[in-house]
Amino acid sequence: MRVEERNMRVEARITPKVFREFALFDTFRRQKRYRAPLLFMLILLAFAAVCFTQISRLESAGLLGGVLAGIAVALPAVYVFSYLASVRRTCKGLERAGSPVAYELLLTGEGVRVKAGGKEKEYPWKKLHSAYRLQRSIALYVAERQAYLMPNTGDEGHETKLWKRITEHFPAEKCRDLRK
Numbered sequence: 001m002r003v004e005e006r007n008m009r010v011e012a013r014i015t016p017k018v019f020r021e022f023a024l025f026d027t028f029r030r031q032k033r034y035r036a037p038l039l040f041m042l043i044l045l046a047f048a049a050v051c052f053t054q055i056s057r058l059e060s061a062g063l064l065g066g067v068l069a070g071i072a073v074a075l076p077a078v079y080v081f082s083y084l085a086s087v088r089r090t091c092k093g094l095e096r097a098g099s100p101v102a103y104e105l106l107l108t109g110e111g112v113r114v115k116a117g118g119k120e121k122e123y124p125w126k127k128l129h130s131a132y133r134l135q136r137s138i139a140l141y142v143a144e145r146q147a148y149l150m151p152n153t154g155d156e157g158h159e160t161k162l163w164k165r166i167t168e169h170f171p172a173e174k175c176r177d178l179r180k
Helices: 016-030 035-053 061-097 156-168
Strands: 008-013 101-107 111-116 119-124 130-133 137-143 146-151 175-177
Touching: 008 146, 008 156, 016 061, 016 137, 016 146, 035 061, 101 146, 101 156, 111 137, 130 156, 137 156, 156 175
Parallel strands: 130 175
Antiparallel strands: 008 101, 101 111, 111 119, 130 137, 137 146
């Protein structure tokens, strides 16, 4: 990373650790995608409990309750483990590629300019969605479902200046420092 007079340039090298941290944060904490599998599990377990209360009245109530309880636990577990496996595959791909520069960000007084794959996009500060400071990176969301990562380089002073630059342009409710 290089600091220019008014601009800050960041070359984003997405390492497996940075990607894993971001993927788990974005999916389970920010988007709260654990809710649907959890709700599914609770509903099926409630029906299983009803079946178990009817064991003395109906001969197949125990079997039905067991099947419902098994499905209630198995399907959410498969969902979580398949997601974690996809994150692991992506991390292995990043590791094999040697974590090349994915894109370059330039933070200016007007907004953020992103260069990736020979293309350049510009995002004014007012149109950006939010920013999160994670342990290994800063996630700058340009839209609800699109973020650019600025991995930490180990230079704590520069990371602090980068976060300060971002927070200068966002209302406090759009910036969250999760390192605390």
